[in-house]
Amino acid sequence: MPILHDGEVRVRNIFLSLDPTNRLWISGEETYLPAQHIGDVVRGGAIGIVEESRNRHMKVGDLVSGLLGWQLYYTGAGRGLAQLSRIEGIPLLAYHGVLGAVGLTAYFGLLDIGRPQAGESVLVSAAAGAVGSLVGQIAKIKGCEVIGLAGSDDKCRWLTEELHFDAAINYRTASLDQALRESCRKGVDVYFDNVGGEVLNAALGRINRKGRVVTCGLISQYNADDPVHNLSNLSRFLIQRARMEAFIVVDYLSRTREALPQLAEWLLEGRLKYRVDLVRGLEQAPEALNTLFDGSNQGKLVVQVSPAP
Numbered sequence: 001m002p003i004l005h006d007g008e009v010r011v012r013n014i015f016l017s018l019d020p021t022n023r024l025w026i027s028g029e030e031t032y033l034p035a036q037h038i039g040d041v042v043r044g045g046a047i048g049i050v051e052e053s054r055n056r057h058m059k060v061g062d063l064v065s066g067l068l069g070w071q072l073y074y075t076g077a078g079r080g081l082a083q084l085s086r087i088e089g090i091p092l093l094a095y096h097g098v099l100g101a102v103g104l105t106a107y108f109g110l111l112d113i114g115r116p117q118a119g120e121s122v123l124v125s126a127a128a129g130a131v132g133s134l135v136g137q138i139a140k141i142k143g144c145e146v147i148g149l150a151g152s153d154d155k156c157r158w159l160t161e162e163l164h165f166d167a168a169i170n171y172r173t174a175s176l177d178q179a180l181r182e183s184c185r186k187g188v189d190v191y192f193d194n195v196g197g198e199v200l201n202a203a204l205g206r207i208n209r210k211g212r213v214v215t216c217g218l219i220s221q222y223n224a225d226d227p228v229h230n231l232s233n234l235s236r237f238l239i240q241r242a243r244m245e246a247f248i249v250v251d252y253l254s255r256t257r258e259a260l261p262q263l264a265e266w267l268l269e270g271r272l273k274y275r276v277d278l279v280r281g282l283e284q285a286p287e288a289l290n291t292l293f294d295g296s297n298q299g300k301l302v303v304q305v306s307p308a309p
């Protein structure tokens, strides 16, 4: 352990959040954050507990979250770390999901960029995942018709039976164009895209007049040797005068106070449900990360690296 200097803290990491963006961060390319290099501690969001402190803003026992990295202990000045203010009745793991970056992504991506109106149809890809499942539920709360795309029949059942999506399509077994024609009979007013590639193209083929495409993620492309560039349905996008806008959740960090009380309220009322896929042991993190890309993760992927208080 390095010795603590004035202003520094030591944090024991508890829950490490595994996210598709980890794949982009280790690509060696500049993203919305600086490129990572061989030999760096792998960047990653985590929740941890302060165990030693020479920083007057953080005391022993405080729970904090931020880019603590893929390691057992973080030692440093704590820049960018946020104190977690726990709400009674909400488990610590929810702060990686509904009340963390995932919840903010779903909330602002859908409401600020997608701007759904009651009665409109909202299509979501990776709908059984951490972000997608919240997007669909928020759209239902706003009175929309919600159709989800997911990669297994089990995930589709969870969407319709427990989250009350109006329809769910297993994009791996269905003929996508035909399934979208059948499930989105009125077309698509908002497409929340977590996937990109061929799924995006199929969704553009159903977009309605003045429709909105929210570009949240392109997970089908993050590992692709040969990225898909063929968006043959762009002509429909033009004819329908639709709009496509991308965002990164960090753009909304200054507005977290708008979203978190509302997300917490919906969570406590049981109107937002979530699943956590909990893996134990830091050494499991690299293997676990791959499950985001083969679809075997069941909900928000988290690695527990030490006991929770």
Ligand SMILES: NC(=O)c1ccc[n+]([C@@H]2O[C@H](COP(=O)([O-])OP(=O)(O)OC[C@H]3O[C@@H](n4cnc5c(N)ncnc54)[C@H](OP(=O)(O)O)[C@@H]3O)[C@@H](O)[C@H]2O)c1
Binding pocket: 019, 020, 021, 101, 102, 105, 126, 127, 128, 129, 130, 131, 132, 149, 150, 151, 152, 155, 194, 195, 199, 215, 216, 217, 218, 219, 220, 221, 247, 248, 249, 250, 291, 292, 293, 294, 295, 296, 297, 299, 300, 301
């Ligand atoms: N813009 C932002 O600020 C922001 C913030 C957070 C996340 N995101 C993006 O949001 C998306 C979802 O992230 P998440 O954390 O919620 O992960 P997640 O949905 O919990 O897990 C990823 C899911 O993506 C699906 N998937 C993987 N490869 C696919 C492919 N080739 N085609 C179609 N689906 C595929 C899999 O579900 P299936 O079983 O359904 O295939 C997998 O379970 C990602 O694209 C991520 O980069 C963006």
